[in-house]
Amino acid sequence: MNFKSLCKFRAPSIAIMVGVIVAISSNNSHGSTIKETKTTHVVDTANLGVPLNYQVGSLYVQQIGNSKNGAAPLILIPGLSSGGYVWDQTVQRLKDKHTLYVITLAGFNGTAAIDGPKMAKAKDSLRELIISKGINKPILVGHSLGATLSIWFSETNSDLVRGVFAVDGLAVLPRSEGMNLEQRKAMADGMKKQMLGQSQEVFAAQQLKYMNTIGVIDGETAKKLGELSGKSDPDAVTEYMTEIFAMDLRKDLAAIKVPFTIISPYYATDMLAYGISEQQKTEYYAGLHEGAAQLKVVSINNSRHFPMYDQPEIFAEKLQSFVDEVK
Numbered sequence: 001m002n003f004k005s006l007c008k009f010r011a012p013s014i015a016i017m018v019g020v021i022v023a024i025s026s027n028n029s030h031g032s033t034i035k036e037t038k039t040t041h042v043v044d045t046a047n048l049g050v051p052l053n054y055q056v057g058s059l060y061v062q063q064i065g066n067s068k069n070g071a072a073p074l075i076l077i078p079g080l081s082s083g084g085y086v087w088d089q090t091v092q093r094l095k096d097k098h099t100l101y102v103i104t105l106a107g108f109n110g111t112a113a114i115d116g117p118k119m120a121k122a123k124d125s126l127r128e129l130i131i132s133k134g135i136n137k138p139i140l141v142g143h144s145l146g147a148t149l150s151i152w153f154s155e156t157n158s159d160l161v162r163g164v165f166a167v168d169g170l171a172v173l174p175r176s177e178g179m180n181l182e183q184r185k186a187m188a189d190g191m192k193k194q195m196l197g198q199s200q201e202v203f204a205a206q207q208l209k210y211m212n213t214i215g216v217i218d219g220e221t222a223k224k225l226g227e228l229s230g231k232s233d234p235d236a237v238t239e240y241m242t243e244i245f246a247m248d249l250r251k252d253l254a255a256i257k258v259p260f261t262i263i264s265p266y267y268a269t270d271m272l273a274y275g276i277s278e279q280q281k282t283e284y285y286a287g288l289h290e291g292a293a294q295l296k297v298v299s300i301n302n303s304r305h306f307p308m309y310d311q312p313e314i315f316a317e318k319l320q321s322f323v324d325e326v327k
Contacts, residue, residue, distance in 0.1 A: 056125050057125025058121045058122050059105065059106070059126065060105075060106065062102040071327065072326065073138040074098055074140075075126070075129070075130075075140050075141065076091070076102045077145075077146030077149060077150060079142075079144025079145045080145040081207060082109065083109025083110075085228060087141075087308070099135075103146070105118075107237065107240070109228060113233045114236075119152070123152060126149070127153070127157055130160050137161055137162040138161055139322070140164050140165065141319065145241075147169020148166075148170065150165075151166060151169070151249055151253075151260075154258065158258055163322065164256065164260045165319060170285065170288055171288060172247070172288060181246075184245060191242050192238060192239070196235055196238055198234040199234070203230060203237070208223065212226065214304060216306045216309045217302075218310070221309050225306070261322050262285055262296070264297055265305060266278040266282075268301075270304070278301060
């Protein structure tokens, strides 16, 4: 089966689009915005040493480790409704050789939300972080929403980074690639109207359901992650999500001039019910990113949306291989 025929499937073939369906059913400043903060809930810091905490625009940052022998710095950006804790195992593996900037977006994991457009502010804040802190061509490692943000940033700031490692986050939401921008905006506006104003309790219950059915395989891990995600601001999550739905970044993929890898997790129990093989999903992801000159799509089998939890060793191996490639 080729890419075009795969696109005709109505199945919710990856976690991002299914997450949108599950969720529906159940000030942009240009000045310096760096603030020191005593925030301790951005990352679980047990056994990670004492990080440096500060805020840059809409990014809550924990700076950990110290690059040695010219090792590349990494900026780790979690996905929708997640905090920097999703990178705890990654931090443990890399902190002795690399400077790590672990991000939590404003409104997620108990942090204060911001007014105004969310993704544009996050993109501006990411640029401010890199420039103001003098971060020398970091590798952007993003999961889900964080991956989409990394792709978007690199389309217009490729000279500031040395690579993009996108974990199950794409330039366009799957199953929406045939929609024009007007259709996207109309659907995003409709979703936003329907979803704004959710109570924290309803939102938290949805997060638990999401993690159990889409996020990860292990039930205990799903419970832990669902409870953490449930601490996020429901309206902020809605705004980030609907902004992403309205985006289609494919036309500018050629502007990414650095190595670019997409991790495609595959869980047969979910995907074979819709007749989608591991190879077909990998090819589908690649097809959505035609024009990206240095693109690689790497599958991680037996994993749902969070391969860093479902397959931590394989995920670490794939990330380390990418880091070694672009150093």
